Amino acid sequence: MNFQHTEDRRMLADTLNRFVAEQYGFPTRDTLARSDTGFSLEMWQRFAELGIVGALFNETDGGFGGEGFDIAVVFESLGRGLVVEPFLGALVVGHALVQAGNDAQRALVASLVEGSAVAALAHDEPASHYELANVTTRAVRSSNGWVLTGAKAVVQQGEHADFFLVSARTSGAADAEAGISLFLIERDTAGVELRGYPKIDGGRAAELRLNEVCISDHALLGERDAGFxxxxxxxxxxxxxxxxxxxxxxxxxxxxxxxxxxxxxxxxxxxxxxxxxxxxxxxxxxxxxxxxxxxxxxxxxxxxxxxxxxxxxxxxxxxxxxxxxxxxxxxxxxxxxxxxxxxxxxxxxxxxxxxxxxxxxxxxxxxxxxxxxxxx
Missing domain, CATH: 1.20.140.10 (Butyryl-CoA Dehydrogenase, subunit A, domain 3)
Known part of the structure; x- marks a missing residue:
């Protein structure tokens, strides 16, 4: 195995490390982490302008990386600066969009790469105990789409996300891998309730409640029951x-x-x-x-x-x-x-x-x- 990064990855790491050292010193980071938003939208866009978010996706999806070592290089540098901007949500939600999304849904990746949108994963539940298949939030068919009811815990940057990737059970037992479906829900959708709070390690998260949230069929990401x-x-x-x-x-x-x-x-x-x-x-x-x-x-x-x-x-x-x-x-x-x-x-x-x-x-x-x- 070759342990040496490519020249492009070394340049990416150097650029990001220099930016964090010069523009994101600890006093700046501490101020952002303790703010009402928990991060800076302006700083998020500056990171995007440097191409940092683009490094998390491949060329066909509007980025220039997307491989395991690209992800590792970016996040190792972010860890050095304790960066609190919503990179993790962009990575996880973006990769789900790339894997299962239709053309319209995949187009959302561009908004993440350019820093014009914030995405959040809403999957963990109060009693899930880290088990990926433990999903009790329900999605029931309606005459013109779906109705979602349930609660999600520790949604990173949830208060200021433009849209959420939400897991919900459409069939099967509460701990079954089969029967989980994924939905894209905008923050201002009727019935979406958020309660934000500061995290002990900086930044903010939120508890998300879905109170009979009505969404169209277009919100379904990928095939029904096949989201696991x-x-x-x-x-x-x-x-x-x-x-x-x-x-x-x-x-x-x-x-x-x-x-x-x-x-x-x-x-x-x-x-x-x-x-x-x-x-x-x-x-x-x-x-x-x-x-x-x-x-x-x-x-x-x-x-x-x-x-x-x-x-x-x-x-x-x-x-x-x-x-x-x-x-x-x-x-x-x-x-x-x-x-x-x-x-x-x-x-x-x-x-x-x-x-x-x-x-x-x-x-x-x-x-x-x-x-x-x-x-x-």
Missing amino acids: ATLERAIGAGVLALCAEALGAMDVAKEHTLEYLRTRKQFGVAIGSFQALQHRMADMLLEIEQARSAVINAAAAFGTQRLERERALSAAKHTIGRIGARVAEECIQMHGGIGMTWELPLAHYAKRLVMIDHQFGDEDHHLERYIALNRS
Whole structure:
């Protein structure tokens, strides 16, 4: 396997890293993350103008990338800056549109690539427990379309999304893969109710209620009852993105900790000279490199057949969850009490690493899923 990025990907990473360093420093990020919107629409459009969103899609869909390593390169850089703009929603919803959408629906990808629209995935439910097929929101046929009723939890950037990709059950048992359908619903549709709130790691999310929402047949994405495969592939792209984002955040947390160990003094010497801390730092560096290998493996498997792809994604998510928590804990402990303060960026990186573990399934969920996939 070739571990070297192409020249185009290196240029993309350099451009994005430079922009984040110069235009998206921690004070700016903190202000945006704590704002009423939780991100900046202006900054979202500036990222799009740089071609960052376009790198997440292939040429036939208006982008110039779309492969696993393109996704990994973008999100690793975003993780380094703790970027809160709605990249994850654009990636997941956009990939679902590309896979299953008709011509009119696929055209929506262009609005994401150019930064003129915000999309959000509304799939998780209060009692779903990370299980992808656990969908109780109902969609019932009406005389001129569909009527949706149910609730969705932790919809990222939901308050300011222009449209949602909503999963709903059109047949079958509540935990069956067959019988799930996907729908595109605009935010201002009658019966859509949103309750927004700030997230612990920055930015905002929302609870979404569907109160007998009436939509036309044109809102159905793909075939009726056959949305699970589309959902699994699109969320797989999101899992890869989160793993790469966590890797970027780990690298920055490591760099900050190394700098602290070199400058903080006790008994007249830098604490980095203490052998116990050197051993802990060396162990952490090895763990981060293991996480990097897992992300590379997942990116390489992203374009392969289902079982190989999903095994690699679950293996990476489990590894990232375990190592991310350890990196967060070790970095804070080596900083001491100052590591927990709001003013120090490290605390925010630690929180983000912990919360990434809980998006699209935590480490325990993905370990069980990996075992089940290996039995298939």
